[in-house]
Amino acid sequence: MNSETWQVKATLLLVSSLTIMSMITISASLPDMTTTFSKVPNHVALVKLSLSFPGLFIALSAIVAGIIIDKTGRLKLLGIALVLYAIGGTSGYWLNNLYAILAGRALLGISVGISMTIVTTxxxxxxxxxxxxxxxxxxIAVxxxxxxxxxxxxxxLxxxxxxxxxxxxxxxxxxLPPAFLFLKEPQRMSRPTVKSKIKSPGIIWxxxxxxxxxxxxxxxxxxxxPFYLKSIGVEKNTMIGIAIASSTLFSAVSSFSYSRIKxxxxxxxIFGLGYFLMALAFIAIAFGNSYGMVLLGMLLAGLGMGLMIPNANVWVMQLAPQEIRGQEIGRLTTFWFFGQFLSPLVLLPFLDYFTLDQLFYGLGIVLFGLTLIFIIWYWVKPRQLR
Known part of the structure; x- marks a missing residue:
């Protein structure tokens, strides 16, 4: 198989695009969902959880998928994952029960955990x-x-x-059709045995x-x-969607440039630079209190994440031995989406004590701290782990 053909590349990119749309496609729907399910106990928290809920099941399924594909091959599960994606993803259109919708979002997460691990491997x-x-x-750009x-x-919509x-x-x-037509199983090396003890370097953790x-x-x-923009007078869901999409646009810009920057x-x-851009973004949002400043924050955050995501992927690809590559990329996917699931659980309780402006400001300070950590780490050992 010639992996340089446009058909192969396009198919890999199409499968990859399912990951990001699984989480944020319904962002603009959250405020109206909250109104619809207003009689459900804890409806505000549950509706917000519906956005990140797939992340938990992506995290749980990815690490298992990674182990399976190292043993059985990369492509056997892909078709099943694409069908499950459609079933779980559309659940919010057909179902009238918030808990049933959450179950559908869980099924969506399982399908993404499988497909994302396969395509990255x-x-x-x-x-x-x-x-x-x-x-x-x-x-990442696509x-x-x-x-x-x-x-x-x-x-x-x-x-x-x-x-x-x-x-x-x-x-x-x-x-489904291009996946079956153009993606082929790569040549496999022998599976690791207990005696071989094939491991990745410890820094991968x-x-x-x-x-x-x-x-x-x-x-x-x-x-x-979405809720912050509503609070400052932005009522159109289209405007909310544009604001969030602007972050994604500039993520694409920096991802396209990743190879040159690397x-x-x-x-x-690169991690230090990414965290610095994100710190500026959160500070802009904290002090902006306007649609324009939120847009500026979205652009800066997108630039930062657009560098850090491929940076993490390439680093793990470089460190992981081929025999356990699926397992390690499954772990990467697990930590990626476990972070997304944990985000509202970790950060939203702070809103009981701080305003949203104060939360963004505090996170901006944390991000500046992470910037310094990576800069100092590189300064102490500049020639290692490049």
């Missing part, structure tokens, strides 16, 4: 060195651009009815923890920005 299998670095940046499309459509954006999840069925932390902080944006900077330097 295939990228590592199909491409090496500079080609892998370029495709990893392209992968995911971001797909996010713009689906977030914007979600905002527009939410003005019709909050349920309509859930139909966008049928998109996964369109990917630091990357996993860092990925979880950056998503805990960043995911407050799609969870809280030629100049090391992994730790």
């Amino acid at each position: 295939l990228v590592a299998d199909y491409y090496q060195g500079k080609a892998r670095q370029k495709f990893a940046g392209l992968q 995911m971001s651009l797909g996010g713009i499309l689906f977030i914007t459509l979600g905002g527009i 939410a003005d019709i009815d909050w349920r309509v954006p859930f139909l966008l999840y049928l998109f996964s069925l369109l990917i 630091l990357i996993f923890g860092n990925v979880m932390l950056m998503w805990i902080i960043f995911f407050i944006i799609p969870v809280q920005i 030629d100049l900077l090391g992994f730790r330097q």
